[in-house]
Amino acid sequence: MYEELLEDIAQTNGLREVNTYLKLATGLGAILLCLLSRSFVAPLYIAAVLTIAILFLARVDPKTYGELFIIPLWFGIMSVVAIILVSGGGEVYWSWNPASWFSLSVTSVSISEGFFIFCRVIGGMSALMFIALTTPMTDLFVVMKQCRIPEAVIDLAMMIYRSIFILMNQLVQTYQAQVMRLGYGSFRESIRSFAILCGSVFIASWEAGEDFIRAMDARCYSGKFVVLGENRPIEAVPALALAAFLITSSLVVVISGSTTLL
Amino acid sequence: MHVMEGFLPLQWAVFWWVVALPCLGYGVYQLKKVLEADREALPLLGVVGGFIFILSSLKLPSVTGSCSHPTGTGLSAVCFGPWITSVVCAIVLLFQSLFLAHGGLSTLGANLVSMGIVGPLIGWGIYRLLRNTKVNMYLTVFLAVALADIFTYVTTSLELALAYPAEVGGFVSSLVLFLGIFALTQVPLAVIEGIILTLVFKYIVALKPDILVRLNVFPEEKIRAAQSEA
Structure with missing residues (x-):
């Protein structure tokens, strides 16, 4: 009926006490790197590292984490199938031309393209989940x-x-x-x-x-709220971990270049 | 369903953000004006935002067996106008991506354009057109809600087709395919959302019509007349 709110998990996760900016930099940096990457390798690498961080550092229940992917992946698969059908190039495996302006085909290039977009969605979703599961909204305010x-x-x-x-x-x-x-x-x-x-x-x-x-x-409301918030100090270990993550991911983006599946 | 994180290439993600930001800016300007004029508006807008969030986290009963989320923006556009709805919607979309993993951050701009700007504008336009005519009040609400819902998905299809044009036939044939997948399957769901929100509206008319009178959604005599019937 209604879905579990990630906020409940975020309030009690293992990375709750880490500085908010570090966590945001991890998630947003990962999203940006996924979008900059021209190959499916980097998004998969980012998804793997962040999933490990979510499961072992933030100690999120693996079943809950897996279920979060079901709905977005359903939308993803439908859209990726559409992209595979409309794009073309390379070796043609199957095609259908009902009209001169409309043609569907499955080719080697379109499969590679579809797979690449699918991986980018997985990478992006895990980055989004990382922010959602580790950073409570109250810190974001x-x-x-x-x-x-x-x-x-x-x-x-x-x-x-x-x-x-x-x-x-x-x-x-x-x-x-x-x-x-x-x-x-x-x-x-x-x-x-x-x-x-x-x-x-x-x-x-x-x-x-x-x-x-x-x-x-x-309580004498004057039309303004006061946000009382303190940010936790930036500690060495998480900062180093973030730097290592961003550097290795950037390297993967650069090295993998435009490697394709087929 | 929103466009999720990582689906749009970088240039299109940025493009839709650039389209969304001026509208959002205008919405914030209007919001400030409303808050200065009426300090009671903030908590009310807050609960409306919460209501849209809750509504879109519910699964709609559906004939096809698949599930869909009502967008709820049509009702808000009718009550508060499209620009304030876009600000509320931006916050709701942010919460949805962070609370429910629906949508995304880089694609928030694109989702805002479809769900927060185009949909509400269409719904509000229909409502303004029909508000002072003889057309039945419930029919007006139904049309505004259902069309706001359909056009949200038409815009989503447009966004996807622009980002991924087909090799043969380019943008147009890609649009046909995405419209076939999303907009057509959405038509029965939009009708159901229209029916449900119209029933919600009827329920509000019967139990708490002063909300609608205060927001000047429909002329007072029309609401009173409907209440005595309900």
């Missing part, structure tokens, strides 16, 4: 503030963040009550129940918003 993101946006982001957890609770309770009363028995019934669920959560969230205003007014 501090970084956003230091990066001079407009205050209105940060305030709104914090309000949304807060309300997600309130609404999630409400939603789970209502949903369970509906399931208990066979609210999702038939398709027609489930459309009705789902609409009632969304409607009641919307009204509940509106009332939660009004309660917020009253509660904040009672």
Whole structure:
């Protein structure tokens, strides 16, 4: 029904105490290197290193981590198949030309291209997961503030963040009550129940918003939030690990050049 | 479904960021204006953002057996206008990529253009066109929501086709293929999302119409009349 929030894992992960900028540099650096790479080797290398870091340093449950890949990979496979069909070049294995302007084919170059994009998605996803699983949003608000993101946006982001957890609770309770009363028995019934669920959560969230205003007014809310955040110091070991990761990954990007699968 | 991390080549990821940023800037400007005028707006926008997030983390019941996520942006565009929706959407997309591993950071620009800018603009446009006509209020909401959903996926197809044009027929035949995969399979889901959010709207009209009156979504007499029917 609803999916597990990575935030819960991030709050308790093994790399929680590492400086936020180091973790962000790891993830964002890995994303950039994946996009710069012209070969499938570097994204796979990055995915392997980050997966090891996520499983052993951040101590994330391997099953949870694996399940996170299912939905994006489904979208990925569909899109990669489309790319293999439309692109061409090299040896032709299969082709279909229903019209002069439309042709589908599977060739050696298109398979290599599709495989390369697929690897880049895996590399990029693992970099994204690294940030998601090791850095709680509360730490990112501090970084956003230091990066001079407009205050209105940060305030709104914090309000949304807060309300997600309130609404999630409400939603789970209502949903369970509906399931208990066979609210999702038939398709027609489930459309009705789902609409009632969304409607009641919307009204509940509106009332939660009004309660917020009253509660904040009672505490002399002046229209601005204060973010109290301290960043942990940059320590030698994580900094060296980051440097080693970025240097070796860059080397792999350069050395692998434009190696292709076929 | 959003374009996920690593799917777009670097130049296209940057290109969509460049397209998205001015719209986002204008949204932030509008947001600041609204917050200065009405200090109560912030918590309300916050819960709406939370609502969009929750809605898009739910799996929609679907006929085809596959699952899809409602975008929820149509309703927000109708209530708050497209530009503020784009800021809320940017935050929601960031949270989705970091909380649920949906979408990505380099592709956030592209996702923002499809889900946060084009979809809401289309939905809002339809709503503005029909708002003061005799067209039924629920039909208006249904059309705005369903078309916002469909055009989100049409834009996604466009983004993918631009990044990966076909060898024969180039951009156009690539677009046909991606539209076939994403936009066509999305049509029944968009209809279901339209039905569901219209029912949500009806539920709000019946139980808490003052929200809609305050946001001036529809003329007050129309809402009151609908409430006495509901």
